[in-house]
Amino acid sequence: MENRIIEEIIKIVGKENVLTSIEDRRCYSYDARTDGAIPDLIVLPSSSGEVSQILILANKYLFPVIPRGQGSGLTGGAVPLNGGVVLSFTRMNSILEIDTKNLIAIVEPGAITFLLQEEVAKYGLFYPPDPASYKYSSIGGNVAECAGGPNSLKYGVTRDYVLGLEVVKPTGEIIHTGVRTMKGVVGYDLTRLFVGSEGTLGVITKIILKLIPLPEAKATILALFQEVEDAAETVSAIIEARIVPSTIEFLDRASIKCSEQANPMGLPEGIGGMLLIEVDGNEEAIKSQAEKIKKIVLENKAIQCTVTQDPKEADKLWLARRTLSQATYNLNPIKIAEDVVVPRSKIPVLIRALEEMEKKYGIPILSFGHAGDGNFHVSIMIQDTAEDREKAEEAVKEIFTETIRLGGTLSGEHGIGISKAPYLGMELSPETISTMKDIKKLFDPNNILNPGKIFS
Numbered sequence: 001m002e003n004r005i006i007e008e009i010i011k012i013v014g015k016e017n018v019l020t021s022i023e024d025r026r027c028y029s030y031d032a033r034t035d036g037a038i039p040d041l042i043v044l045p046s047s048s049g050e051v052s053q054i055l056i057l058a059n060k061y062l063f064p065v066i067p068r069g070q071g072s073g074l075t076g077g078a079v080p081l082n083g084g085v086v087l088s089f090t091r092m093n094s095i096l097e098i099d100t101k102n103l104i105a106i107v108e109p110g111a112i113t114f115l116l117q118e119e120v121a122k123y124g125l126f127y128p129p130d131p132a133s134y135k136y137s138s139i140g141g142n143v144a145e146c147a148g149g150p151n152s153l154k155y156g157v158t159r160d161y162v163l164g165l166e167v168v169k170p171t172g173e174i175i176h177t178g179v180r181t182m183k184g185v186v187g188y189d190l191t192r193l194f195v196g197s198e199g200t201l202g203v204i205t206k207i208i209l210k211l212i213p214l215p216e217a218k219a220t221i222l223a224l225f226q227e228v229e230d231a232a233e234t235v236s237a238i239i240e241a242r243i244v245p246s247t248i249e250f251l252d253r254a255s256i257k258c259s260e261q262a263n264p265m266g267l268p269e270g271i272g273g274m275l276l277i278e279v280d281g282n283e284e285a286i287k288s289q290a291e292k293i294k295k296i297v298l299e300n301k302a303i304q305c306t307v308t309q310d311p312k313e314a315d316k317l318w319l320a321r322r323t324l325s326q327a328t329y330n331l332n333p334i335k336i337a338e339d340v341v342v343p344r345s346k347i348p349v350l351i352r353a354l355e356e357m358e359k360k361y362g363i364p365i366l367s368f369g370h371a372g373d374g375n376f377h378v379s380i381m382i383q384d385t386a387e388d389r390e391k392a393e394e395a396v397k398e399i400f401t402e403t404i405r406l407g408g409t410l411s412g413e414h415g416i417g418i419s420k421a422p423y424l425g426m427e428l429s430p431e432t433i434s435t436m437k438d439i440k441k442l443f444d445p446n447n448i449l450n451p452g453k454i455f456s
């Protein structure tokens with residue numbers, strides 16, 4: 001990038017808020033999954049006005065701008081593909097308002113999800129979306145990806161809590177979408193369009209979020225099964241029984257083994273499937289729901305079922321699930337992580353198919369995740385060899401084909417970014433893709449904002 005452009009950017013945000021060293025720039029070239037190109041510059045804006053000025057410059061000099069939260073994304077969304085400016089929101093991380101009368105919070109995009117949850121809990125309030133990365137991911141990144149998490153089963157995903165946004169359009173204009181009321185239907189629903197747009201349609205600079213009352217109590221149930229199919233059938237049985245736990249998380253045999261090796265919980269040998277189920281609400285309701293779930297779990301051949309309302313005990317039961325993502329790297333150094341979703345009645349079919357694929361390709365294929373939503377994190381663990389990469393690519397195609405065959409979708413929460421872009425046409429028709437591209441063009445005629453993402 002030419003020095004005169006860098007000088008103009010420094011005039012906007014100040015020298016101390018522009019990172020130029022190769023060490024700094026290298027740190028912004030990858031996310032939790034993908035390596036990209038090294039950006040020319042990292043810019044740390046402090047206001048929507050500064051973001052707007054940067055985007056106006058980008059249109060003048062035609063350089064790419066890549067918004068970035070905490071870089072915990074799993075599809076390369078925040079990764080530059082060809083230099084440009086990374087806009088990092090670590091300075092715009094304030095919780096601006098908690099309105100306890102109207103149950104609303106207004107935050108800047110860099111606010112960390114967990115810190116918001118902790119803050120609102122002080123007022124007896126609850127912000128449910130809880131990606132497993134919630135301790136370090138940002139609300140801006142969550143909104144841009146429409147993040148979900150274990151709580152999605154009962155409480156929905158990020159989209160369901162975003163009432164309104166302040167957005168800087170790729171051409172620099174600042175717009176406000178949505179409302180700070182519980183309802184609002186004036187004009188097109190631009191808020192929904194920006195949620196999940198993966199930083200390609202606008203830069204989110206303020207977020208109005210809906211809060212709900214914090215549930216009074218919670219019970220955690222750990223169920224262990226000899227056969228993975230029994231765990232999968234149990235998920236379907238709970239849903240069919242019209243019980244809505246806040247969470248049903250699933251681990252298959254390979255995931256349990258991997259987690260147990262890294263952080264032993266003392267589980268019996270040969271466990272084929274594990275479910276972690278949570279119910280919340282008032283004391284009365286959770287007791288009766290936990291009992292009903294225990295009955296269903298045992299009817300579906302669970303060999304062990306533990307129920308607790310003690311938060312410390314519950315933390316211990318969550319150990320295997322919480323530490324699994326990192327533990328997978330003990331198997332092999334490279335992870336290809338997919339997050340397919342199937343109708344919940346089809347969970348047993350998908351799990352069986354994944355077990356078959358593991359045998360067929362001879363590489364570890366672990367599946368775990370938010371089974372209550374039918375959303376599975378399928379992790380293919382490989383060595384850095386051409387042979388393994390080829391096998392993984394074939395396996396990914398087969399997983400996607402099976403998912404679509406079962407009436408599912410390619411991504412429940414991680415988005416498309418760059419890693420799933422080549423597969424978009426497996427799910428969407430050419431007409432749908434071209435409508436999406438028209439929308440992108442309308443907002444971003446010069447293709448400045450996060451180019452190369454979603455569409456390959």
Ligand SMILES: Cc1cc2nc3c(=O)[nH]c(=O)nc-3n(C[C@H](O)[C@H](O)[C@H](O)COP(=O)(O)OP(=O)(O)OC[C@H]3O[C@@H](n4cnc5c(N)ncnc54)[C@H](O)[C@@H]3O)c2cc1C
Pocket residue numbers: 031032066067068069070071072073074076077078089109130131132133136137138139140141142143144145146147148149150198199200202203204205325413414450
């Ligand atoms: C161990 C682990 C577990 C995870 N578990 C889950 C899970 O359970 N559920 C889930 O949904 N995800 C999960 N993720 C993925 C990831 O954490 C989420 O996608 C998260 O929302 C990304 O937030 P971030 O702040 O790190 O955003 P980044 O990774 O920095 O960016 C993600 C996308 O958002 C865009 N973006 C960021 N900020 C803005 C902004 N202000 N304006 C416009 N666009 C912006 C970026 O351009 C990029 O496209 C997990 C990741 C890891 C590493």
